[in-house]
Amino acid sequence: MTAELKLHLRMLSDWHIGTGTAAHGHIDRRVQRDSYGLPFVPAKTLIGVWRDACEVAANALDSGYTGDWHCWLEYLFGSQPSHAAKETGRRPDSSTRHPRPAALVLRGPLHFPGRLGPVLAARPRLREAVTFVKPGVAIDPATGTALEGMLRYEEMARGGMTLEGTAELSGSLTESQRRCALALLWAGAVLVEGIGGKRRRGAGRCRLEPSGPGMPPASEDLEAVLSQPPAAPPAPADRGPVLGAETSPSKESWERAELTFELLTPLLAHDRTIGNLVSGRDHIPGWLMLRSVLSLLGEGAAAAARRGDLVVTSATPLVDGRPGRPAPRVLAAAKDDQDQIINWMVQQPGDEDATFKRLRSGYVSAEPGGVLAVHRPVFVTRMHNTVQDETQRPDESLGGVYVYRALEPGTMLAAEVRVRTGVLTEGWHDRLTETWRLGRSRKDDYGLAKVTARLRPDGPARPGAVPSLRKGDRLRVWLLSDVLVRDRRLAPSADPADFARALCDAFARAGEIDVTLGPVMEDAGLVPTSYEMSRTDSWQVGWGLPRPSLLGLAAGGCLTFEVTEGGIGPDALAAVELGGMGERRGEGFGQVRFNDPLLAGPVTSSGASVTGRPKVTDPGDLLPGEDGxxxxxxxxxxxxxxxxxxxxxxxxxxxxxxxxxxxxxxxxxxxxxxxxxxxxxxxxxxxxxxxxxxxxxxxxxxxxxxxxxxxxxxxxxxxxxxxxxxxxxxxxxxxxxxxxxxxxxxxxxxxxxxxxxxxxxxxxxxxxxxxx
Incomplete structure (x- = not known):
C-alpha cells in the first residue's frame, strides 16, 4: 500500500542550486535548470536536507544516536551503514541481512506549480526574469578587504516562489505505525530552514510543508505520538525468490505485449563509470526491467522466466514510430560526410580515397527500404555530491562530487514482453500499464517512466514468410541485443564458432536438430562479419553488492554463416527470433534477426541523425486563482x-x-x-x-x-x-x-x-x- 504526500517548498529568499559549471566571461556559478529551462530543486537535494533534519529530530526524541525513532529514520530514508558506524563509533551490525531500502520515495524534482512551467517555456523573455546575476567578492580574513582578482558573479533564482512535488510512502503500515512515520517526517520538515548553496549566508531560506491524509498537525494527538515510545517499524521484506506454479504452455505460439515508455525523469541504466562520471546506456536493457515485470505479473511469471517461457526485450528509442534497432556494425559512414553510408557486407567504397568509419552507436528504422535514418537519443548531464554531516561539505570519503549522464526526460522507447501462450491468465498485459521506476537513483530524481502496454497479434517475428535455408545458403545474423555464449570449457566466448554452436542449439530446440553452421570471415574484399565485445556490470540491489560481469557479443554486431549440413525452415527461424539464443534469454539477451533486407542490399544515403526536442507550444495565460x-x-x-x-x-x-x-x-x-x-x-x-x-x-x-x-x-x-x-x-x-x-x-x-x-x-x- 502506498500513501501519497504533497510537498510544497516555499522559498523565502533567493536561492541557488548549481550545476557546478560556469558561463565563461559572464557567470561563475550557474543555476541548475529543468527541461523547461527553469530552476528546480532536485529530489536528491531535498531528500538529503530532509533526512538531516529528521536525524536532528530523532536525536532529540531518542536522546542520542540510537533508539526507536532512529529505526523509523532508517525505515523512511534507507540504510546508511557508513554514517551510522561513524556516528556511533561501532561497526555495522553483522546480523543485518541486507541494507534496507527507503520507504519514502520522491516522484522526481520539485518544480514550479501548475501550468507555470509550460507557460514560461513558451515565453523566453519572461523566463529570463526567473533568475538574476549577483556579484560577490572574497574577503581577506587578515585585512577585512576584498582580495585582488576575486570578483565573481553567481546566478540566483528569485525568492518568493513555491515549488511543488510529490512523495510516496510505501509499505503496509498499521494506523499507529503510520502516525509515527508521518510525525517524524513532519518534525523534520519543520526543522528544514535552508536549501542549496550559501544557505548559511542568507540564501536558500525556505519552509517545507508536506501534506496528505494523516499528516500533522492535522493529527490531534501529535504531542502524544512524539512523547511516547513509538511503534516498531515493519521488518525488512523477505527478498527470496518468487515461485510460481508449473504450467504446460504451448510451444508453438507466443503472446506479445508491446510496452511504450515515456520517461518522466532522466533514466540512468548504468553502462560504465569513468572517474566520477557515471554514464548511462542509450536504451533500457531487458535485465533492468525484468524485476518490475515479474512483480507486476505476479505468480507464475518468475517460473516462466526460469523455463524460458517469458522474455523481456530491451527498450530501444522509437524511430519512425516503431522500436529502433541497433545500427549494424557493417554500416560505415564517410568521415567527411556522415550522410554517406555504405554496407560493408555487400558494398565497397566507390571512392578509393574516401575514409569510412564503422557506426558504433545509434538506432535505425524497423522498416526496410527508403532513406536510412540513424537515430541517437539525447542525454542530460547532472552533477551531484555527497555531503559530510560534520563539515556540511562534499567529502571524497563518502563519494564526493559525481556526475550522472542519463537519458533525457521525454524520450520515447519501446520493448516487448513475450510469454508462451497459456502460461498467464488472459489480460495479463493490462497489469503492465503502470508508472515504473527503473535504473539508478530511482527513489528520487531518476528512473520514473510512464508505461503503456498493448497486446500484439500472434504471428511470426516479422510480417511475411521467412524463407527456408538449405545446404550452401548464407545466414546473416544481426544482433538486436547483447548475446552471451560459452566455449567448450564454459568460459564466456566471442568466437564465431562458439556462436554458431549456440545458434545450432537454438535451432535444435525449435525442431531443426541436424543443422551445422560454418562462420564466413572473408568474402572477396567485403566484410561478412563485424562485431564487438560487450561487458555488463549489474548490481544486487537487496544486498548492495555487485554481481559478476557478463561478457558477450555487443548489440549491433553482424555475423555471416554458411549452412554446411541440414536445413532450416521458416518456423524455426521465426521461433529463434522470438525466443532468442544463448544464455539469459529471459533478461533480453540473445535477441537476433536473420537475413534482414537491410543487410542484403546496398545503402546509398542517410537521413537526420539526432532527435530534437519537441516544439514548445504556448498553453495560454494563467487565470486568477489558478495554481502558479x-x-x-x-x-x-x-x-x-x-x-x-x-x-x-x-x-x-x-x-x-x-x-x-x-x-x-x-x-x-x-x-x-x-x-x-x-x-x-x-x-x-x-x-x-x-x-x-x-x-x-x-x-x-x-x-x-x-x-x-x-x-x-x-x-x-x-x-x-x-x-x-x-x-x-x-x-x-x-x-x-x-x-x-x-x-x-x-x-x-x-x-x-x-x-x-x-x-x-x-x-x-x-x-x-x-x-x-
Missing amino acids: HVEARLIERAAWRAEIWRRAEQHASGVDQILGPLTELSASRLNSVRGLLNRLGEDSETLRQRIARLTARWPKSEAVRDALEKLLTTEDRLWVLLALPTAELCLTSDGPRVLPTELRREALRTLITACLAASTRRAAHEGQGATA
Whole structure:
C-alpha cells in the first residue's frame, strides 16, 4: 500500500542550486535548470536536507544516536551503514541481512506549480526574469578587504516562489505505525530552514510543508505520538525468490505485449563509470526491467522466466514510430560526410580515397527500404555530491562530487514482453500499464517512466514468410541485443564458432536438430562479419553488492554463416527470433534477426541523425486563482521592472523630449523636482498644488509647471512614453490591467530619475551649471 504526500517548498529568499559549471566571461556559478529551462530543486537535494533534519529530530526524541525513532529514520530514508558506524563509533551490525531500502520515495524534482512551467517555456523573455546575476567578492580574513582578482558573479533564482512535488510512502503500515512515520517526517520538515548553496549566508531560506491524509498537525494527538515510545517499524521484506506454479504452455505460439515508455525523469541504466562520471546506456536493457515485470505479473511469471517461457526485450528509442534497432556494425559512414553510408557486407567504397568509419552507436528504422535514418537519443548531464554531516561539505570519503549522464526526460522507447501462450491468465498485459521506476537513483530524481502496454497479434517475428535455408545458403545474423555464449570449457566466448554452436542449439530446440553452421570471415574484399565485445556490470540491489560481469557479443554486431549440413525452415527461424539464443534469454539477451533486407542490399544515403526536442507550444495565460498565479505575478513584476529600467535608460539619451523646459533648471532646482517623486502616492489635485507652490518663483514657471503636471499627473502619458511590449511581459490574464496601476509610481520614479541624472551630467559636461 502506498500513501501519497504533497510537498510544497516555499522559498523565502533567493536561492541557488548549481550545476557546478560556469558561463565563461559572464557567470561563475550557474543555476541548475529543468527541461523547461527553469530552476528546480532536485529530489536528491531535498531528500538529503530532509533526512538531516529528521536525524536532528530523532536525536532529540531518542536522546542520542540510537533508539526507536532512529529505526523509523532508517525505515523512511534507507540504510546508511557508513554514517551510522561513524556516528556511533561501532561497526555495522553483522546480523543485518541486507541494507534496507527507503520507504519514502520522491516522484522526481520539485518544480514550479501548475501550468507555470509550460507557460514560461513558451515565453523566453519572461523566463529570463526567473533568475538574476549577483556579484560577490572574497574577503581577506587578515585585512577585512576584498582580495585582488576575486570578483565573481553567481546566478540566483528569485525568492518568493513555491515549488511543488510529490512523495510516496510505501509499505503496509498499521494506523499507529503510520502516525509515527508521518510525525517524524513532519518534525523534520519543520526543522528544514535552508536549501542549496550559501544557505548559511542568507540564501536558500525556505519552509517545507508536506501534506496528505494523516499528516500533522492535522493529527490531534501529535504531542502524544512524539512523547511516547513509538511503534516498531515493519521488518525488512523477505527478498527470496518468487515461485510460481508449473504450467504446460504451448510451444508453438507466443503472446506479445508491446510496452511504450515515456520517461518522466532522466533514466540512468548504468553502462560504465569513468572517474566520477557515471554514464548511462542509450536504451533500457531487458535485465533492468525484468524485476518490475515479474512483480507486476505476479505468480507464475518468475517460473516462466526460469523455463524460458517469458522474455523481456530491451527498450530501444522509437524511430519512425516503431522500436529502433541497433545500427549494424557493417554500416560505415564517410568521415567527411556522415550522410554517406555504405554496407560493408555487400558494398565497397566507390571512392578509393574516401575514409569510412564503422557506426558504433545509434538506432535505425524497423522498416526496410527508403532513406536510412540513424537515430541517437539525447542525454542530460547532472552533477551531484555527497555531503559530510560534520563539515556540511562534499567529502571524497563518502563519494564526493559525481556526475550522472542519463537519458533525457521525454524520450520515447519501446520493448516487448513475450510469454508462451497459456502460461498467464488472459489480460495479463493490462497489469503492465503502470508508472515504473527503473535504473539508478530511482527513489528520487531518476528512473520514473510512464508505461503503456498493448497486446500484439500472434504471428511470426516479422510480417511475411521467412524463407527456408538449405545446404550452401548464407545466414546473416544481426544482433538486436547483447548475446552471451560459452566455449567448450564454459568460459564466456566471442568466437564465431562458439556462436554458431549456440545458434545450432537454438535451432535444435525449435525442431531443426541436424543443422551445422560454418562462420564466413572473408568474402572477396567485403566484410561478412563485424562485431564487438560487450561487458555488463549489474548490481544486487537487496544486498548492495555487485554481481559478476557478463561478457558477450555487443548489440549491433553482424555475423555471416554458411549452412554446411541440414536445413532450416521458416518456423524455426521465426521461433529463434522470438525466443532468442544463448544464455539469459529471459533478461533480453540473445535477441537476433536473420537475413534482414537491410543487410542484403546496398545503402546509398542517410537521413537526420539526432532527435530534437519537441516544439514548445504556448498553453495560454494563467487565470486568477489558478495554481502558479502568485508565482507568475512575481516573475511579471521582475520582468516589467527590468524592461522599465532599460526603456528609461534609452529615453535618457533624448532627455529634452521627456523633460522639456526642465532641462534649463539648475541642479538645486532639479533636486527639488526629485523631492516630488516621494509624493506620487497623493491624489492629482494635491500634487498639482505642490507643483504650483514649488515652481511659483522659478523662471518660466508656467511652462515648467505645465510640463511637470503633464508628466506626473497624466495617467497614460508614462506608458505611452515607455511603450512596453505588454503582451511579451505578461503571464497572467489580469496582468495587463493590474501591473500598470501597481507599478506606475515606481516606473515614473525610474524614468524621471534617469532623465534628471542625464540632464545633470550633460550640464556638467558642457560647463553650463550656472543658476538659471
